[in-house]
Amino acid sequence: MSPPSVCTRFHIALELIGARWSGAVISIIFKGAHRYADIKAAIPGINDTMLARRLRELESAGIIERRVLATSPVRVEYHLTEMGQELRPVVDELVTWAHKWIPLPEAASA
Amino acid sequence: MSPPSVCTRFHIALELIGARWSGAVISIIFKGAHRYADIKAAIPGINDTMLARRLRELESAGIIERRVLATSPVRVEYHLTEMGQELRPVVDELVTWAHKWIPLPEAASA
Structure with a gap:
């Protein structure tokens, strides 16, 4: 039997x-935030540079898509693709685990 | 309705x-590697400094435990605690997702 090795994927x-x-970012889009300002407001501690970078990375990976709505003024929304939607069980299982095992911090901290 | 926010836990x-x-590290212990050398061998690209740090962090978080066996010479093994074992569904769901959505790299790369 060959020794175990980590799955690359x-x-x-x-x-x-x-x-x-x-x-x-992924979990907050699952929760219904689609606009940049709403995503940012939902994640304490994130700054614009980091949020913009993560949105680009997740879009480039195919997990989210950036939709430009033909409204006036133009509105941009971020949505999960099918690939992103299928992360739901991963997120759900991790939420379940976290609620059982991770204590809430006493006070808000950075 | 209050706007969505990220779950701290x-x-x-x-x-x-x-x-x-x-x-x-967690996934390779699930696969049956328990000794330092086996864990290291299973994870291409990890070095001793990083592996030792991760093992300490995971132990400190309560996810793995370090067992010192009274053999001669003394043998050290790393095992998942109950908290760690319960990450199984998270790991399984992510493996399933990765096998569907993440392409295998063409060649081994760092």
Whole structure:
């Protein structure tokens, strides 16, 4: 029997959604935030540089898509693609685990 | 209705298992590697400094435990605690997702 080794695709996937704030961005879009300002407001501690970078990375990976709505003024929204939607069970299982095992911090901290 | 916000515990959980190599370490212990050398051999690209740090962090978080066996010479093994074992559904769902959506790299790369 060959020794176990790490699944490359699992590792790549975790690098992608485990990057700081990426999971938060994905989970908040699941919760219904689609506009940049709403996503930013929902994630304490994130700054514009980081949020813009994560949105670009997630779009480039195919997990979210940027929609430009033909409103006046033009409105931009971020939505999960099918690939992104299928992260739902991962997010749900991690939420379940976190609620069982991770204590709430005593006070808000950076 | 209040606007959505990121679940703090979800965010903490993802910071923990999403830290570079942490998920790989957890998944390889699930696969049956328990000794330092076996864990290291299973994760291409990880170095001793990083592996030792991740093992300490995961132990400190309560996800793995370090067992010192009274053999001669003394043998050290790393095992998942109950908290760690319960990450199984998260890992399984992410593996499933990765196998569907993440293409295999053409060649091994750092």
